[in-house]
Amino acid sequence: MRRWTLGLLIALVLAGPAAAAPFQPCVVYTEAGKFDKSFNEMAYAGVTAFQAGGGAAVKEFEPSSPADYVPRMEAAVQAGCSDIVVIGFRFAEDLATVAPRHPSVHFSIIDGVVEGTNVASILFAENEGAYLAGVAAALASQTGHLGFIGGMPVPVIRRFQAGFTQGVRDTRPDARVSVAMLSDSPKGFADPFAGSEAARDLLASGVDVVFPAAGASGLGALDAMSAAGRLGIGVDSNQDYLYPGHILTSMVKRLDRAVKTIFETGAAGGFRPGLTRLGLREGGVDVTITPYNRTLWTADVEAAVKKAREDILAGRIKVGDETAVPS
Template sequence: MKYLFTILFSILTILSGCSRSGDGERPSSSSDTPAPLTVGLVFDAGGRGDRSFNDSAYNGLEMARSRRGIDFMFAEPDGQGSDREAALRLMAVNPDVQLVIGVGLLFSEDIADMAKEFPDKKFACVDYLRSPGVTIPSNLAGMVFEEKKGSFLAGAIAGLVTKTNTVGFIGGMESGVIRKFQSGYAEGVHFVNPEATVISGYIGMSGSAFANPAKGRELALGQYGRGADIVYQAAGASGLGVIEAARESGKLVICTDRDQEYLAPGFVLSTMTKAVDRAVLAMVESVLDGSFAGGTAVSYGLADRYTDYVYNEKNSALISSAVHKRVEQLRADILSGKIVLDETTSLD
């Protein structure tokens, strides 16, 4: 009886953080016609409001609601993300939900297990990380981005712009995916500037590493203090602390996932963007039009600028036209195969 009460309490706790259509209400409509699709989304550590890829995923659902008339629900795990499996299950057992999306690599194992348990539901995972030898269930679509290639371009920008010849990297949770950011960045720096030094650090070893801005600020201040004039952060909500450290130090930061220039105008050199919002929209549309492809990882890369970097009027004073031209040539060389980057390579 005590065990049953614990389970019920846990479910109620998750329900308290679960809203329909983002604000607890159905979209207003002049008819009772049901939405063509209801999506259940579970955020990663950091949750909605991280100003990074969680917010981008949410925006993707807003775009899908506006353009395709879908309905959606979302849930936010606790700070450690320890109840992620329960939140996924809450969505999977809901008869209204046809597509369940987990945001973040930490969902990979749980969402694969859930897809096997609920074969009549469709599942998708942003930044899906397949374990070696594991077969992706036929009703699960992994959503992956070309982080290494995008980070290579970010590194090239840093290597061409640095004045101290020392640049930094700060990752959130030390993991295979984030190490691709690190290795791609370092390769890009050294490709254009072989003499440059890259300082690297991580917030931590668990999911909470993506939700610790104070630690991000501390690490960044340390790297700036060691001579880095540019730091690339791939740390989710923890990256907000890195941005603050750049402002305090009068140095530059390269951000990740979404353009964050507005958080520190004049101090954000660029952002390696992952169009999670467009990818979520595309995934929803694949369900609506019947082209959903489970059992595989769908790549969103440089070719269609799902993975890209920011260059516009707001940072053109920091990135010269010559640097931009060089980076665009590097991008073209990657797409043509002249420059080959192994997306599976991680630093030792």
């Protein structure tokens, strides 16, 4: 027996420490899918950028509904995923249950905060980018009456609302912003018809520029604004091309950069849990000027947005967050 035990010990020493699980990046989108022209698609752009740069092939999972979030995350673990990114705050509650079951797997959540030694939480300062959109919208509006459409009243959407409203009012104190929330549930992010109806109601009240922060629902709002010959503002992805001449700008959230960086860091063995916030300074948010909207950006608009950006970065402008919005 002693000889067998000694032999086993020698074998273990020669074998060295157990090898770490191989790096396998994975992403779990929301049920809107990776080609939603908005939030998920920006994350997908990060996946393709990582792979195009020589990164490992990324396994992708697309739930059919929120009830499918846990099964898809578990499927990713079973598929050998070592670094899993989940796209959106709606995963937070389920991830808080799933992550502790798999302590050796690295999870990252976009737009949500989950505690855990194997979870990284990435938030964006949407209020800073939305402030710039508000500055541009205030100057582009003919009526001085602007609209904001939110998918549902959650902190991330309230940050959009707070920044946009402050940007409008700081630029044009006589202007007003009417707000429409589509739902108290995640359905508010997946109903283009509801987005269109909300935009039509705002148009009827005299609004001539609308900023929808509502995922796929926002596409309906942009369509309604374009059909009426008015202006919309894109969100998350660069949506300027959807309705050339009728999208004033897009307030982009650089999920592509975040996802790419998460995977590059994971591949290098540098995963770090905890909270990261990405704003203007970090290149996490911004507004777009493209050939599709260039004629809408007068010299006054461009100069005002440039100054606002500089003032935010210098700390001369403090942009309110979700806590600045009445509940």
